[in-house]
Amino acid sequence: MTMAKLTEHNLQDRLPFVEAKNYRKGRRAKVRVLVIHTAETPENGNMAESIQSYCARREDKVSCHEAVDNNSVVAGVRPFDTAWTTGSINDYSYSWELAGRASQSKADWADEFSTAMLKLAAKRVAKAAVLWKIPVVKLSPAELKAGRTGICGHIDHTVAYEIKGGHYDPGPNFPWLMFLEMVKAEVSVLMGAPVPPIVPTAPVAPVPPAPAPAHDCAKSTLKKGSSGECVKTLQSRLIHHGFEPGPVDGKFGAKTQAAVRYFQEVRKLKVDGVVGPAETWPALMKG
Numbered sequence: 001m002t003m004a005k006l007t008e009h010n011l012q013d014r015l016p017f018v019e020a021k022n023y024r025k026g027r028r029a030k031v032r033v034l035v036i037h038t039a040e041t042p043e044n045g046n047m048a049e050s051i052q053s054y055c056a057r058r059e060d061k062v063s064c065h066e067a068v069d070n071n072s073v074v075a076g077v078r079p080f081d082t083a084w085t086t087g088s089i090n091d092y093s094y095s096w097e098l099a100g101r102a103s104q105s106k107a108d109w110a111d112e113f114s115t116a117m118l119k120l121a122a123k124r125v126a127k128a129a130v131l132w133k134i135p136v137v138k139l140s141p142a143e144l145k146a147g148r149t150g151i152c153g154h155i156d157h158t159v160a161y162e163i164k165g166g167h168y169d170p171g172p173n174f175p176w177l178m179f180l181e182m183v184k185a186e187v188s189v190l191m192g193a194p195v196p197p198i199v200p201t202a203p204v205a206p207v208p209p210a211p212a213p214a215h216d217c218a219k220s221t222l223k224k225g226s227s228g229e230c231v232k233t234l235q236s237r238l239i240h241h242g243f244e245p246g247p248v249d250g251k252f253g254a255k256t257q258a259a260v261r262y263f264q265e266v267r268k269l270k271v272d273g274v275v276g277p278a279e280t281w282p283a284l285m286k287g
Contacts, residue, residue, distance in 0.1 A: 006127060006130055006131045006190075007131070008078075008079040008080040008131070009079075009080070011079045011127060011128065011131055012066070012075045012078065012079060015066070015073055015074065015075045016049070016052075016072070016074045016075070017074070017075045017076070018049070018052035018053055018055070018056050018074060018075075018076055019056060019076065019077075020052070020055040020056060020063035020064070020076040020077050020083070021055065021056055021057060021058060021059075021063070022055075022058070022060075022061040022062060022063050022084050023063045023076075023077045023081055023082060023083050023084055024081065024082040024084070024090075025081055025082075026080065026081060026082070027080060027081070027082055027091065027092075028082070028091045028092075029091045029092040030092065030132065031079075031092055031093065031094045031128070031132045031134070032092050032093075032132065032134060032149040033089055033092060033093040033094075033134075033139070033144065033149065033150065033151070033152060034093070034094050034095075034096075034125055034128055034129065034134055034150075034151045034152075035085070035086050035089070035093050035094070035095045035096070035151075035152055035153065035154060035157070036095075036096055036098065036121070036125075036151070036152070036153050036154070036169075036170050036174070036179075037064065037085065037086075037095060037096065037097045037098065037153070037154045037167070037169050037170065038097070038098050038099075038100045038101055038102050038104075038169040038170045038171065038174075039051050039067065039097040039098060039099055039100070040101050040102065040169070041099050041100065041101070042099070043069075043070070043099055043100055043111075043113040043114070044069065044099060045069055045070055045071050045072075046069070047067070047069040047099035048067040048068055048069040048072045048073060048074040048099065049067075049072065049074050051064070051067035051074070051076075051097050051099070052064075052067050052074045052075070052076040055067075055076045056076070061084050062084055062085060063076055063077050063083045063084050063085060064076055064077065064083050064085045064095045064096065064097045065077045065078075065079065065083045065085075065094050065095050065096065066095070066096050066097070066124060067096070067097045067098075067099070068096055068097070068098050068099065068117055068120050068121045068124065069098075069099040069113075069117055069120075070099070070112075070113045070114075070116040070117045070120070071116065071120075072120075073120055073121075073124055079094065079128075079131075083095050085097075086154060086157050087157060087161070087163070087166075088157070088161060089144070089157055094128050094132075096121055096124065096125070098117060098118075098121060098170065099113075099117060100114060100117070100170075101169075101171070102155075102167075102168055102169035102170055102171030102174075103171060104171055104173055104174075105173055106173045106175070108173070109173055109174060109175050110175070118175070118178075118179055118182060119182065121179075122179060122182035122183045122185075122186050123186050125151065125183045125186075126183045126184075126186030126187045126189075126190060127186075127190065129151075129183065129187055130187055130190045130191065134149055134150060134151070135149060135150055136150075136151065136180055136183050136184050136187060137150040137151065137180070138150065138151055138152065138176050138180060139151065139152040139156060140156065140255065140258060141156045141157075141159035141160035141258045141261075142160065142254045142255070142258060144156050144157065144160045145160040145161065151180070151183075153169060153170045153174065154166075154167040154168070154169045154170070155167065155168040155169060155170070155171075155262060155265070158265060159258050159261045159262055159265070162261075162271070164271065166265070168262065168265045168266050171266075172241075172243060172262070172266055217229070217230035217233045217234070217281070218277060218281040218282070218285055219277050219281075220275075220277070220281075221274065221275065221276045221277070222234055222252055222274070222275040222276075223252065223257075223273065223274045223275070224252055224253065224254070224256075224257045224273065225252060226252040227250050227251050227252060228250055229250060231250045231251065231252045231256070232248050232249070232250045234252070234256070234260075234275055234284065235247075235248045235249075235250075235256060236248055237284040237285065238256070238259045238260070238263060238284070241263065241284070243259040243262055243263050244259055245259035245260070246259075257273045258273075260273050260274075260275055260280070261273045263280070263283070263284070264279075264280060267283050269283060
């Protein structure tokens with residue numbers, strides 16, 4: 001299917017359709033954000049069908065546009081209608097539920113099932129990106145809240161809007177760099193351009209923790225606006241645990257705050273973006 005043929009009315013052509021019980025007819029705004037979720041299910045070749053079958057009867061007013069497993073994609077809400085899946089951004093988002101869990105490790109995301117599923121998902125995300133002219137870029141929580149256009153996870157919505165007890169899928173180990181390269185390659189196919197080779201990204205070695213300053217950083221309290229060697233230690237520890245605080249520059253800015261909030265959410269700590277000696281420092285210093 002070429003770019004000229006893609007419309008909201010044929011985006012889901014040839015996909016099995018199981019109508020969700022809960023969604024809103026029509027849209028209040030043009031789609032500008034594509035959202036990746038994990039369905040918090042086992043890896044199973046019939047899971048896309050199971051997810052949408054559940055959405056057809058569930059009572060908690062949740063639905064999604066498409067569900068994906070390793071061998072199929074099943075639609076549940078039409079592109080021109082609004083799925084109830086990502087709270088306050090439902091009006092202008094399009095969503096996918098992937099079979100799997102936010103707690104998956106890097107190795108889990110690289111297994112045979114997930115690799116096949118991500119290939120299918122990349123094809124679907126690419127079509128949506130072409131249809132709505134959405135750039136294939138990963139949005140940070142700050143960029144999402146600022147109204148930027150792109151691709152994000154459910155966690156980015158949770159962090160951006162400071163939702164207590166919100167979702168953190170698709171999890172800290174989701175292979176965003178690889179997945180976006182897969183989407184870009186599929187966009188090239190749809191646009192009729194040569195497909196650039198996907199060069200495997202070499203693993204980035206964790207940044208070793210900065211030497212502790214004269215006083216013990218784990219006894220300090222850091223928040224947005226803080227600076228110095230203890231912030232470098234904080235940033236290094238976040239990277240060590242697989243989170244992205246930006247450069248290790250000793251400046252506690254918006255990106256570091258978002259990484260802290262994400263870390264707190266995943267570790268089930270108080271989500272306030274403040275790093276203190278009671279909970280967050282001890283969790284950061286483990287492992």
